[in-house]
Amino acid sequence: MDLKFSNAEPFPEERDAVDRLLGAAEGGWHGGERDEKDLRRAHTGHAARSRRHLVLEALHAVNDRVGWISPGALNYIGKRLSVAAADVYSVATFYALFSTNMRPKRIVHVCTDIACMARGSKEVCADLEKRLGPAGAMSGWKHSPCLGVCERAPAALAVEAGDPPHEHLIGPVTVDEVVLALNDGPEALAAEAPPIMAVPQAGQEGLMLLKRVGRVDPESIDDYIAADGYAGLRRAFEMEPGQVISEVKDSRLMGRGGAAFPTGIKWESTAKQPATPRYLVCNADESEPGTFKDRAILEGDPFALIESMTIAGYAIGAERGYIYLRGEYPRAYRMLRNAIEKARERGFLGENIQGSGCSFELEIRRGAGAYICGEETAIFNSIEGYRGEPRSKPPFPFEFGLFGKPTVVNNVETLCNVPLIVQMGGAEYAKIGAEGSTGPKLFCVSGNLARPGVYEVPFGVTLGDVLELAGGVTPGRTLQAVLLGGAAGGFVRADELDIPLTFEGVRANNSTLGSGVVLAFDDTVDLTGVLLRIARFFRDESCGQCVPCRVGTVRQEEALLRIAHNRRDAAAKGRDVGLLRDVGRAMKDASICGLGQAAWNAIESAIDRLGVLEETK
Amino acid sequence: MTVFGAGGGTSSYREIEDADLIIFWGSNAREAHPIFFHHALKGIHKGAKVYAVDPRRSKTAEWADTWLGLDVGTDIALAYGIGREIIHAGLVNEAFIANATLGFEDYIAACEPWTLDVTSRETGVPAELIRELAHDYAKAKRAQLCWTLGITEHHNGTDNVRALCNLALLTGQVGRWGAGLVPVRGQNNVQGGGDMGAIPKNLPGFQDVGNPEHRAKFERLWGVTMPPKYGLTLSEMMEAMDEGHLTSVYIVGENPVQSDADTTAVARRLRNLDHLVVQDIFLTKTATFADVVLPSAAAWCESEGTFTSSERRVQLVRKALEPPGSAKDDVEIIRLVAQRLGHDWPIQTAEEIWDELREVSPAHHGMSYRLLNERGGLQWPFPDEDGPESPFLHGRLWEKDPAKRGRLAPFGIIEHKLPVDKLNDEFPLRLTTGRRLTDYNTGVQSGGFNSPIRVGACVDISPEDMVRLGINEGETVRVSSRRGSVLAAARRDPGLRPGLLFMACNFPDEMDTNALTIEANDPIAKTAEFKATAVKVEKTNEPLPEEGIMADAADHERQHKELATVN
């Protein structure tokens, strides 16, 4: 391609970071040193262009090493991968964890999202502002959307660019820890809480999805195998791929990521496509505010996902799978990398797995701070090295997915049900839970409760049961409301605790399970503030592609801000509530993807169900 | 392309979108033919593999899966090497060769010395790349072989073209949808000019001046007797001027004082003429040598008519503006000149003239203005108003029936000859010339707008030579050949290898590139060898000429001339 780059050159460490990812550059036509061969030949066609999908990884490499992406580094990535500078810039400026502006190597991302709001993040931020100055890259600390550590709220992510980079999730975070991380680096912090801390039920009998969390060393494949690991895969290899799909269909497993689509149908329609190769993508971009269940599995039992994906790959005829992991999960990343390496060493990944004739490879792709990349088609664009913008459907992933090929996208939790189904049989599995919602389910229980954490229950228990498991609200406080399903979900009142937690149960109550968020707010929480945070979240996370969402989320936040700042003017408030409804309806009806379509859900439920904006009279 | 008996590209632009292999040989289409390249890009994005054969790694070559950086003027050697490899690998299209070609045995013999090693040594191209191209071209389902002036602007340009045609004959990569030979035309109507008989041997519609039957048709129509003698080509005219046989010249829309090779010689000849008439939209440098200047309307926007594009598409040109001052339509000027010469020609509209052509040119017979207007142009041959268009030519070569197949296509047995202007110790560098995206020919048109990406008058030099010569970007150098010498700003271009230079010819007022080039003409097409000049480069402290200095000099000359207009 006849690309044109500015004269900016990379610094040696930027060049080194990229070269370590991509290997040394082959000659002058690909960003390296010009050699004798270059004078007579060049190969800058299809093969050179086929590496676009490494853009995001290359940006990570530079950002991890120096903390931001300079013009020289950007040019170098473009030259190495045959991608235009404007394209690389466009990708780099899409992700919140990257910066194209110079900034310090150490940054602490302090979560200000709703679960942390319920547990004192505002106070932490106020103190930080006094100690370090207002939030912003140059003062070293930034506000962050949900970091997925809600059981230890308020949370923060400390990062230090370097060789190697250091990343550390802190929770509950104190001002002193933030200051320490900035002064001495994240390494100076006390070790992260062990994975078991996210799972209060750990070690209990009867757990299915969480049975190994806390019981096995998540870094040991031997531990995994000893604890029933790879029994599912062995069983699957005894069946034909089609039979595995039949079992999954019989299990009536529904997707746990939020859309609740029948997994077996998804697999079947993908497997039926004549086009090859087919791909499997695991959506581990867990970013819905209040969601941290996948993190618990990835940190506590990473081999389970590897095994599950291998079975799924076998079933749908995919020989390559991608795990799209959210960028804010450093420990999960380490655990998964280790697990993939170990599995490969022991012949559980790669060619001819365990002599089955089946081949399957896995690659991790890290997100970089973009909620939208959890949308199933945005994931494809992100993996392919484009901006994580959702695609228009149809065509659907089963026909035109990753790299334009038939693709299955499943959430971590969804996939981790697969070994269970294969082992016990789909019909048997379907007996667990409720009629329309089979199997065990993980709930991310957080907020003002005694024992927040990930809880596994069979589908069908009530909301009240789950709150009780988590120890109920702090003594002396009363429950004000519960947010179900995350920021894209909806609020229910404290008097609605008998809602059965099944897909059909919440639907009947005009709510949603979403990603399994159960976020309890007691009477100390300013719900208008929570609504503002939700509005801010959607405005920040909208990809900007379609007008209803791009502008609608802005107008939604502005209207809420006006209401919050001008609580006494009833007429104005009435107009603004009307405006919210108008905008919300258009977002729901006309947005491209689920983000825009759901951006008004929680606020609508707060108005209609809780009367929140009425209370502020 | 006389191989096939008709002078035009064999394919439509759209066909390249369906090709699975595209070769750009001596063509920087990305810059010189940007919209043709759009069609190629469609093909590329559909998966077509691209080869670029070019001494420079041009912007076109940057799109190539493989770029072959051959030495300037070794195209025939490379083509033979490819041909031999195809033959020896058993990849020839035997059925096509048997059905449609002549002289294959001679071609095999001519190829035989050109082993990969010999070819590689002669051309500088690594042997494995020659082999790879040969195999891919022979195996492609639909290959497009495109070239431009990198092939034709050589002392042996016609032979170069034949060398490429041989490859198509060898593999049957012609005469089918998507498979063809595509010479992309440099000028808006160079195809149409030729089609209309602006070639010394031709009458309009590819009819031969020497053929009494063809002539008779025109004689009947016009009621005149036509001389059976071929006219002179441009370079023959130059010779005739040197020899004093040609003493009066009428130039329409050309600027040879700047556009032709060895401009010093051209200027001398024009100065020695008894009478020179120049008809142009500008007072070009050539016009400053004229005894009479006839200001004309800009053909593309101030008059009606047709242009014919590289894909043989005749399209209507429409008048959008009134010409300024006393500038007149070319047709009207010629009519008035004829009148002064005692011929009362009728005033005709463009359409009437076109219809006259249709009467005598079978290839254009079906192209009424109505259809040209409705269809957005038509491709020749289009003999019948109701007939189908011909997106590609020479499909007949695939016919089994000899009557339908017609004349067989002969392999060309040609000889590889290095450029005339030899490198030696004094002139050790090879200069090649061409066009940049933003500029055009002698710049009389493209100089009218302020292009933000114009690099202007400069000489492109390889990074290695810049270092060797101690030159920094933007510094002034003197470039000299055996014929002339110019000053230019140095510009670093990694697309060049050591020993190879590039200059555009679009800024003759500031940098008269063609003062350097050699008037070594192809014996058939009479195209000069613009692409291969032996030069030396020296760093200098002389100031670069400002725009306008040259123009002043021209003004001075003009004082002795009479400027006249036809009223």
Add this chain to the structure above:
Amino acid sequence: MNAHDPGAAGRMNKSVPLVTITIDGEEVSVPDGSTILTACNAAGKDTPTLCYGDTLTPKNACRVCMVELKGSRVLVPSCSRKVQPGMEVLTDSERVRHSRRLVLELLGSSVDLSTTPRIDEWMARYDADPDRYGERAGESLRRDVHEPGEHHAGNGSVAATMSQPVKIDNDLFVRDYSKCILCYKCVDACGVQWQNSFAIQIAGRGFDSQISTEFAAELPDSACVFCGNCVEVCPTGALSFKSEYDMRADGTWDESQQTQTTTICTYCGVGCNLNLHVQDNKIVKVTAPHDHDVNHGNLCIKGRFGFQHVQNRTDDDKD
């Protein structure tokens, strides 16, 4: 003007079956593979579009052409959704009207639509009131700085806008992104669909997105080759030819006094079709017919901007 492969057109008519759908209760048949928009046009339903381009793959970004499709949970973009037999489409239901009204309001409240063709007509048709979102925020000088995931929220007293300084960094065309609706058409025309220069892309995220070169470099320093194919497809006048921009600024731009003539480019032998827009016997801008198969509305820098020489002729040249 016709496509130049009559064979393709012929094949179309012969072998492509028709698909019948219902639009607002009336049956309409269009060739298989057509979009709902094509069917709406065939049925005489005037459908507003902004990001739709007749030479580009639908991006589905503006959402102004949405229609109600029976059985679909959400509205669907008519410009890209292909017809399927038996579809029941509503183009003027309350739901559709609401959505179109809101999209127009959201755009009108955030973008300068003063040079967007037909916008007033659509605003009136759908009772759009862009002013109800409050006073518009003034020019921002930070739109080329990207910090995705964060923004200054303010207090809601002003409505955020695209308003920003106009970018004039060359003599050929002007970028006034205050008028940009982020429809992606310029990006697509510059990118893989036509020009393949990749000089511009969307930078940043969400409302802070902006069409940009790398690090907002000025166009002459970017990969731009000034083909103007982005200007050709811009639906709002955010991109405009410098000649038009200057004449508008001088108050001399008058489309009612202009003629458009299709002719052939004078540069190179490809034969691109040009539309010369002439006012007072001067070419004021050059566009290209979108439905011609040689260049599909595209040109190169010479074809688009190289007309100046004919009006630069001095007295010396004229007589």
